[in-house]
Amino acid sequence: MKNTHPRRGLSLLELLACVTILAVLVTVVAPRVSTGGGIAKERACSVNREVIEVQSALWKRSKGVWPQGDLSDVFASPEHFPEGQLRCPVDGSLYKIDDSGRVIGHNH
Numbered sequence: 330m331k332n333t334h335p336r337r338g339l340s341l342l343e344l345l346a347c348v349t350i351l352a353v354l355v356t357v358v359a360p361r362v363s364t365g366g367g368i369a370k371e372r373a374c375s376v377n378r379e380v381i382e383v384q385s386a387l388w389k390r391s392k393g394v395w396p397q398g399d400l401s402d403v404f405a406s407p408e409h410f411p412e413g414q415l416r417c418p419v420d421g422s423l424y425k426i427d428d429s430g431r432v433i434g435h436n437h
Contacts, residue, residue, distance in 0.1 A: 381426065417435055
């Protein structure tokens with residue numbers, strides 16, 4: 330007797346092949362996706378550094394002196410940083426500047 334019913338579903342071997350292919354794809358793609366957040370945080374820190382250095386130069390131009398090293402005076406000014414104090418997105422630390430208005434550290 331012939332089986333007149335069409336076959337439904339997947340065999341165990343076909344299912345195993347699909348799972349194996351998915352596992353290989355995950356092992357290739359997962360490391361790339363998981364490191365993307367770290368790169369984005371490093372770039373955000375770099376942008377923050379540049380913004381702080383520009384705002385420090387604008388502060389010196391308008392006030393005649395560089396801002397304090399801990400940037401408390403610049404961060405308190407809504408015209409320079411309306412959103413308030415910036416923190417490093419990589420390690421959460423505060424930014425500081427040297428005597429020439431350059432950000433100290435944060436070379437991630």
